[in-house]
Amino acid sequence: MSDVLERPAAAPLDDGQLKVVGTRPVRPDGAEKVTGKAMYGADLALPGQLVGKIKRSPHPHARIVSIDTRRARALPGVKAVVTAADFPDLASEEYEAGESASNLRDLSLNVMARDKALYDGHAVAAVAATSSAIADEALELITVEYEVLPHVTDVEASMASDAPVLHAHLFTQGLAEKPSAPSNIAKRNEIKRGDLEAGFAEADVVVEGRYTTAAVHQGYIEPHACVASFGADGQCQVWSSSQGQFMIRTYCAKILALESSDIRVTPAEIGGGFGGKTTVYLEPVALALSRQCGHPVKMVMTRDEVFRATGPTSGAVVEVKLGAKSDGTLIAADVVLKYQAGAFPGSPVGAGSMTALACYDIPNFSIVGYDVVTNTPKVAAYRAPGAPISAFGVESAVDDMALKLGMDPIALREKNAVRDGVKASYGPTYRNIGYVETLEAIKTHPHYAAPLGPNQGRGVAVGFWFNVGGESTAAVNLNEDGTAVVISGNPDIGGSRASMAMMAAEVLGLPVEKVRPIVADTASIGFSMLTGGSRTTFATGMAVTQAAQKVVEDLKRRAAMLMDVAVDEVEFVNGAAVCRDPAKASLTVAELAAKAAQTGGPIGAQVSLNAQGAGPGFGVHVCDVEVDPETGHVTVLRYTAAQDVGKAIHPSYVEGQVQGGVAQGVGWALNEEYIFDRSGRMENPGFLDYRVPVASDLPMIDAVLVEVANPRHPFGAKGVGEVPIVPPLAAVANAVRGAIGRRLTDLPLSPPKIRAAIDAG
Template identity: 60%
Template sequence: MATAEVDQQKKFKWIGTRPVRPDGLDKVRGRANYGADHALPGMIWGKVLRSPHAHARIVSIDTSKAEAMEGVHAVITAADLPEILSEESKIGEGPTNFRDLSHNVIAREKALYHGHAVAAVAATTSAIAQQALEAIQVEYEVLPHVLEGDDAQAPDAPILHDDLFTKGVEPRPTRPSNVASRTEMGRGDAEAGLAKADHVITRSFRTKAVHQGYIEPHAVVATLGEDGRATVWASSQGHFMIRAYCAKLLGMDQSQIKVIPAEIGGGFGGKTTVYLEPLAIALSGKAGRPVKMVMSREEVFRATGPASATRIELRMGCTKDGKLTGAHARLEYEAGAFPGSPVGAAVMTLFAPYDIDGCLAEGYDIVVNKCKVAAYRAPGAPMAAYAVETVVDELAEKCGIDPIEFRLQNASREGTQSAFGPKFKRIGNIETLEAAKAHPHYSAPLGPNQGRGVASGFWFNGGMQSSATVQVADDGTICVVSGNPDIGGSRASLAMMAAEEFGIDVKLVDPQIADTSVVGFSDLTGGSRVTFATGMAVVDACRDVIRQLRERAASIWGIEVDAVKWSDGAARATNGDAGLEPLSLRDIALKAARTGGPISGRASLTARGVGMAFAVHICDVEVDPETGKVDVVRYTTVQDAGRAIHPSYVEGQMQGGAAQGIGWALNEEYIYDADGKMENPGFLDYRMPVASDLPMIDTVIVEVPNPTHPYGVRGVGEVPIVPPIPAVVNAVHAATGVRITELPLSPPRVLAAMDARRN
């Protein structure tokens, strides 16, 4: 671990500057290789047959006609993959059970959602593969299905899993249930706190499933040879994750699988699990040829993980002078077809921005006949923030207190006992609120039909395991090798931290992302952790190299290593030995062969001391009183980044999170028909914002350095999606007087609410 701290007041040469990102030119010129760009000689095409039913027993699958077709090299069903026992996984982001994962990749006894994979083929062309899918005969026994979390809890609801008994309730249930688990978290006595309140607001909220909307659909090329060794080229948030999952699901050793990361065209949490990769390996093994699989956008919508649909009931109370006294929440999160919604994280984050004596949150994880949810940027938190931050807005209004002032009065700070366990260490909650309050946006005049909303957000951020190696070339340039796909500019940030450590120009640092066989294990890119944790590994590896550089200089000079320091890109003798000119990195590198051989350093660590993140967003909307259309006319994000290594990519995260959250608030939703088939599996009717829907999103980076990171870094990627929903909803309330408790705020819903108030 990087223990030696950098002086937080020190002036940096590279940290906080905005050099051109090393991967930028290839990306804008179209040369970067994404998942679908890879090809191999002899490669064939894989496709997936998907269930046309939301819930059905698979009676039989006859693949003989497909197998007999000219050009078809392999057909697989669940029978071609090993049966996996129930076992909790710690690999991905959020809870996963290996057996569930296996059954999600390809249905074994039952298809549990419309779009669930039931078979896969590989053929010489994509068209033949498609025809072969149509030749597979599956006999289904259609079962009653359940699509909504409410209905799934009814006593007579169809049960998805006969062996699923609600965890976390006493006594242990004797009948299977669609409620996978109950969790709770809190502090003090919530009911006593609520009883002390002068104002108590009780509200019930509903949100729909939304997709991360990454531009790049899932894609993979895989080979599995006769020797039992596989190579996989795939776009994901973690190639070590793919290796571990595929090994488990296919009964292979991890050493038999090499995964080579492609550039990633967006993930936002959605690429923290596997869908196609195990199938591609299995098909390749059966066909004896490399197999390529690429999802269509429709498949991405029908069969990959969105964020949970939710129902949240919330009671919060405060005194008449605005002190929050108690809060109680019941959160029901849909997990899709298998347990594992992020309700646990929701329960933990919900009240984090506030110091409330008595609060309790109960979370329920509920299975329904829809695709299994996946992580999406601060998993679980945005929906919970929707509830808490709109009720806080309402309480502030009741007390006649400015909403930022109300939050400041109740803000958690260093030393506050959190509801989820630890006392907060150094956090920037107050600083972000104050920066928001001072921003000119907060006091700017509004036009007709306009309103302003604010909301806070919190996210833990992640630490986890990372590795890095740093190699010195004999011309004095540096290669920084790490194992995390670059999803938001992390190559640039890692190179800058290395340049800062060595005291050399950042252009001399080449940051590379290596495959699973080249660099040490690294947990996936998620939890806003890479610049923080992999950054720590890079700094440690650089310091390992610098130690060796000092040793080489000492040996060249014939003095003690303690008498050599490293500064500004050179080894310097500390006690001013006459005639000892500083030896630059290049000077030492040139002599490496004669002073002990190549110079490289490495670090593998579990990163501790994560810096938690807070954000405050200010949103102005204009609402058309006759059509209910909401336009976001001004938006400002304020966020504690700890320290922004490359401010452009911090700002990009803040803007991207805000844009996604605004889409979630206004128009995005999965729409299902009565049979459980998604009706809008494309970007025409799954309405993410387009560029012209949004104003320029202003950013204010607050820097309250994380004292445990060598450069003060906190994660920045997730917290910006937490405040937007309530910021938009509070702004709509300010503009129209209506508080809307169900997402999305589509024009018909807003107009109906306004009409109801007018009548």
């Protein structure tokens, strides 16, 4: 990513004057979504469309000896059958298009296995047929001969020297000497500061722990779905539910060796993503099938396929050692992170390392991370990728440190808190961060002082996410009646249409109802990186704001023309061009729009930028639980989450982000996990036994919004979506520790584990 900001960001508007930003209007796409009219990935039906389905490996690790598709092809109603032979054999190449860089060869091999199946559920062939039943039958008629290989699903088992090797070409990167043998450890990374040994030598108190987490899934309720149509002229159309239509275009073009101009991707409404829809699974396959038969092909995953073949995040092992002076000053930290990547390299261990100590100002530390391949589905981004895992370890250890020092857990964090001017553990120097203010918000919250009953415990934990900016395009067009349209290239996953319309309305001085936001296809708006990393309201919002500002400049110019005065005589106030000369009548946006033909034609502006300066976000959570001492069952009684959000554009949707992140984190802490049987197959690929929180599992979640403005955003916004999933794992675990007096270090904290810990005394 280049470090160029095309246009300087405007100074934040004076908060007192905001009329739209900070209010809570009904979202512009709301009525469609409460009446069932909104079109999601599986809702589109094209004339002549076929049903596409995928045949998947039942083995976690197997060489594909042969695939015989002849009987499937001969079945009446079957129109196309594809295997890896129908996709180009790509060279290894790193490419940045999703939430992080991807290797195109790995991406292609994940979409369709070529020589080896690397996890239970790995795609090996696909069919398109005139009905779902015929497609099912065709899958049965495809014969795949496998040579089953030994498999490994556990991260540490996969690191062992005698583990079955997944990729003969994979040699550990980041070692001092290039290794001589292939390994499942794709990469070792390291971040260091100061002198670790000297730091621990100075410490009065040391705590240590080994923490483990299971692989967990994003759990979006909408399964992956798309429709693809390959034209006779080579022009392709794709409709799909994803976090980025441009990402889909790029990956489809690369995987199928097409030009970007050959592919037009229209974003469907997206039924949740949380990072899991930042890559492709179905779209290139649907295009390959459509290319073979000339019909549009629709593909929709089952829930079983979603669990077995799409991105969970890593199961991991986290080792933490902390040293502190007796006054609570943290002086040394040693962190080792081992993250499961799934079938191909690319776990979020890098971000896990960078965020691990990002809330703390510690002079001596070492963070070492390992990216480890396993015979499990390739991990995909999941909300603050990597950060909740390392935070679980660090925040559990900090809690133990507070206990050992006899200090209040917030006071200990406050004493070691990063502040403006402190160099972050991952490199840059913090500016305009609101961490201390967020700690204060929890410390003074009534929840923190509320009494606890028997078998109850209270846990505190903090979390950090960078937030990102990046490339975005937005256009603002004024209609002839003075209303406006805002066009952006980012799928609306949680209310971003509302925030885009609000920011444009604020700048244009229009009521928000007069601004219609749309999310455009890849041929109708310039490039935008995907919706992810908490970037849309920040970066695309910046593009929207600047486009609206350009419209305002144009309106002033046109008003000056109509008033017959110099441009600098005209100001734009509350949706009208006002001349300094009170004798001249002011002109509203509607009046100027009506006269557009006289003043140069249609009024509109488009801005493309690469936004930098996304302010990092900090969250502080406090959680109360009650543990049934006889069953080990945990009830979350109360939850309060404070977060520095910069400026909440639409506070309800910001609160919603916080509440949703907390719920996912609580699920991760208490019940969610991938369970593999001894043959390496997932045992719980459904919502019955992959237990996401249900409504009766949770209390109300109090979201406290702290606003320390980000001066790099026109309204002061910071990303908000990622941070809230970072603290809950440890907040819950720390609360359970408080309730039962014992530290549990292995997630999820299921009732049998808690009862066993209680019994162990």
